[in-house]
Amino acid sequence: MHPADIADSERLVIFVFGDDMKEDGAHWRAFMPGADGERSLYRSEGLDFCEVAALGKDVARQRPDNKRLRGWAVISASDVRKLPGLQLKVSEPPDGHGIIDSWPNERMNKVSLAQSLADDAATIRFPFSP
Amino acid sequence: MFMEATMLMTHILTDGTSSLTRAHDPYPYFNVPQWKEPSADPIVDALKAAGADAARLHANAADAARMVLNLLPELPNPTVMVEDYEITLEWYKDKSHVAVVALDGQSISWAVMAGRANPLKGKELFDKELPTDAYAAISAATAD
Numbered sequence: 165m166h167p168a169d170i171a172d173s174e175r176l177v178i179f180v181f182g183d184d185m186k187e188d189g190a191h192w193r194a195f196m197p198g199a200d201g202e203r204s205l206y207r208s209e210g211l212d213f214c215e216v217a218a219l220g221k222d223v224a225r226q227r228p229d230n231k232r233l234r235g236w237a238v239i240s241a242s243d244v245r246k247l248p249g250l251q252l253k254v255s256e257p258p259d260g261h262g263i264i265d266s267w268p269n270e271r272m273n274k275v276s277l278a279q280s281l282a283d284d285a286a287t288i289r290f291p292f293s294p
Numbered sequence: 295m296f297m298e299a300t301m302l303m304t305h306i307l308t309d310g311t312s313s314l315t316r317a318h319d320p321y322p323y324f325n326v327p328q329w330k331e332p333s334a335d336p337i338v339d340a341l342k343a344a345g346a347d348a349a350r351l352h353a354n355a356a357d358a359a360r361m362v363l364n365l366l367p368e369l370p371n372p373t374v375m376v377e378d379y380e381i382t383l384e385w386y387k388d389k390s391h392v393a394v395v396a397l398d399g400q401s402i403s404w405a406v407m408a409g410r411a412n413p414l415k416g417k418e419l420f421d422k423e424l425p426t427d428a429y430a431a432i433s434a435a436t437a438d
Contacts, residue, residue: 188388192407271378272396276405276415282389283407 166207166260170252172242176262177206179220180287181227185234189287194237195264195278202255203264208238211260213288219260237285247277336374337363337381344376352399355381358420359397365424369436385436393435395428408434 170176184194197203208216216236224233244252244264251266267274337359341348359374359381372383372395380396393406402425403417414431424432 186386186389191386191389192392270403270417271380272394272403272405272415272417275394275396276413279389279392279394279405279407280411280413283410283413285389 166209166254168254170207170241170254170262172240172245174241175208175238176241176244176252177208177216177219178203178237178239178285179206179223180234180236180289181224181229182231182234185287185289189289190235190237190282190285192275192278192282195281195285196274197264197267201265201267203267204255205262205264207260207262216288233290235287235289237282237287239281239285243284244281247280250277336371340374340376340381347376350379351376351381352379354399355379355397358399358402359383361422362395362397362402362424366432369432385432387436391435393432395432402428404428404431406431406435 178190178194180190180194184191195203206216206219211219220233220236224231241252244250249266249268250264253263253265255261255263267277337356341351341356362383363372369385372385375382375384377396380398383395383397385393390407390410390412393404393408395402395404397420400419401417402420404415406414408414408431412434414427414434416425416427416431418425418428
């Protein structure tokens, strides 16, 4: 059970699929909003590595594109909130799910924000697909 | 390669004498690339891959993208994609050194990460020249 609001100190997980995982970390495309204008993420407080990996496998199974889970990016809530305009919101169910929304309308402004998120993120990269 | 080239010549020994047969025509061998070639025109390839989305592009978008490529001959071929009525060119070095340029047929816009915590972006009307700020940003992201 997570607190109702996402604290600045929380670490957030964005799962990375297919070619969006590069040698040096997650590509900026992994942080771009989907057609719904939201970037899905999970709050990782209290979860160990295996629990996050299991969650990622669940998310992968629900994807229509069959792309393989390659790992995940970890970013702090404060790193998201420091970027102009972006908002973090809890979006349950499922438990611990959240979104980044309020993206700018113009695509290249979204790209720039996604590049900043990728630049700030740490990455867990699988040497193989689980 | 040397081994294969020498195999084009057949040396036949017969009853203690030797004769050299006519060499096989090497043209078919050397005419077929023995390596994976880079795309001759990455923009054409991207338009093909985009399918129906390519038809929604502004008529000038492909020409503008090709002009930008020609204005940056020192850079390797970028990843080219068609997205949201734009052709995007991406030079990716690492997650902190990446340049994305978008051409919609009228304007050029760029989003560049030129080193840690150094985002650069801009948009200008495209008039067959690369804006100075765009060139500086792309150069900063792709420099060795």
